[in-house]
Amino acid sequence: MATKKVDALEDELKQIKSGMKERNSRGYEVAKEFTSKFTHISPVWYELKSQGKKLFLDGRDNADKRFVSDLSKNGNVLVLPRVVLEAFPADLLLNRKQWNKACDIILKECREMEYDGIVLESWSRWARYGVLHDPEMRKMALEFIKRLGQAMHSVNSVKNASHHLELIYVIPAPHSQNLAEYDFGPQDLQELSDSIDGLSLMTYDFSGPQNPGPNAPLSWIHSSIQLLLGGNNEGGLLSHAHMIFLGINLYGNDFVLSEAGSGGAIIGRDYLSLLEKHRPVLRWDEKSAEHFFIYSHDNLQHAVFYPSLKSISMRLDEARAWGAGLSLWEIGQGLDYFYELL
Template sequence: MRAINAQIIWCILLGSQYVLCTLTPDSKNKNKRDSKFLRGPQDNDVFTLNLVSPEPLAKDILIHHEGYYKDTALRRFNGTVLGYVTPWNSHGYDIAKIFAKKFDIISPVWLQIVKRGDEYAIAGDHDIDAGWINDVRRKGKVQQQQQLRTVKFFPRIIFDHFTDRDIKLLLSDAKERTELNEMLIRVCKQHGFDGLVLEVWSQLAGRIDDKILYTLVLQMAKELQKQKIRLILVIPPQRKDMPNLFGEKHMDKLYKYIYAFSLMTYDYSTVQRPGANAPLYWVRSAVEHIVPDGCQDMEVKRAKILLGLNMYGNDYTPDGGGPITYGPYLDLLRHVKKHLTHDERDMENFFEIRTETGRHIVFYPTLYSINERIQLAQQLGVGISIWELGQGLNYFYDLF
């Protein structure tokens, strides 16, 4: 076990002598391994198979990642679980159906608020898939304490191609906000949505006065609530360079009116500052920054926080690199002969390799790293929001 920081990563990547592994395995060996892969429903879960290890073997990931425990109705985490689905990742649609009983809310990333002349309108509605929504709802039905629970749908919405004038008019004119909210209500009723996930705070916080931003969000939440439509607000985590975009004072002002808060606790590291995607200590501090231990209504407030959990990773190279999802990750993982390294400070796993394309240091979720964050969420009394379904490995959902 060892910890790693940005300087060490770049020394490794740029060093001339460091080589961890050989080049791409030959196709015969690859095909031989592929024949051992386990796919679909299995009799044993990842805990029974002892796969939740701080230093997992690469071969175990390759063999088991496409399998999952056959009882997909089994839930281990008792908080709220939201899963984001995007139209550019079709596997996420399948994941939502297979594991529907593990989710409380699905948030398809479909919709944008746009201006068409002086009118507010919705773009992206061509992506709305009513048949899939019905399938997920049907598969997600669970009998709980003499009540039937099913999955709720809260599409994410953003403001798209708004000019400074459009923003200024919306923020300064109550009539404009009423027209916007009426349009959103019509869309929700037309498609049977249970609520909306609003991503606006990161866009505007720090640019405008908090009081104006409160007015926009609160008026929307209250008008939607009158129609039994709920609002989830996406919020940024605390960062050293932007510490006060959303904190305790904001939560105190909003929590009674907002259904939940989707906290974006990922993307801590970048190609300019390589490392873990979401260090565990930072994830904890992000929650405590918003709702400190022992504060008034702590349990109520924390139950509304949905801790962001990334299902993607990062591949760092001498040229920079970038985000990586399951396909490219597995291709690189085939070069690893033994265990993945455990970063004991950040509580994530990574591996270092050299291929025909150059050197790579890859941080990507594992059963162990995800389980640590689920346990933290349980300990803090918060829920979970997954970005995004379909980017990770199938057997990850045994953990939820």
């Protein structure tokens, strides 16, 4: 995953962060070709797991130290691999000794692999396990993130002794007009604001095979940021807008309309292949601010939603209006000319 300041918009648009899976070879190429476009790159490499009382970091086999070194030579981009917290929530959060072990494991990996920090993902998993519905467990969860952030801020990057290790935290976007009990909200942001360096807001996957439609309606993106920052600016949370990396999908979806639950994600090459094969009429959906087209195959009707220069540009404007950055999921999945907007 990568984040970056866009040169042409440096004063208006803060940072851009993008995800990149280890199997996504095109993502590696894009990261090196467009290094100057990003502030951070976050390869999807690691999982922090538990086995009994033992914590361990899985993913070193995925890591590519030469790739990290190449990026460092190409510019000032920071490399923060994603770490998904797979450890059983109760075993980790209810045992403060485990907090220290988790911090030590992550710091050791950053030091040995010369990373500039990590992108941590755990909120969605904690929600599934009911952690966020319990006030005491939620408090412990936030305290753990704070402890990790403080530990990382106490250590300087191996590559840049004047810069501490960074912690960016991944949060899902709410799917309703109001925050649900398990959603990350203004109070959580206030609690973590001094201990983390950014929030990666996953404003994509609004629709799915069960409910075909746009990937990320612009109005939903706007309301997600508004809910996170608090509508009335209570506690001055609008000043934290610069910490948000607004999620933008570079992939699309091909839904089968005549078969509920069918269809799924497509990337750039799939999209181009569909255009060439079916020669569809590209349509603009004003409500979601996304392009889509309809085609038929084997007597089944499909709807394809895929980002375009216009839809991405409008989302850049949204991020700019808030003073937020961008989180691109994921580089290598989109079309190369998308990066001309950055």
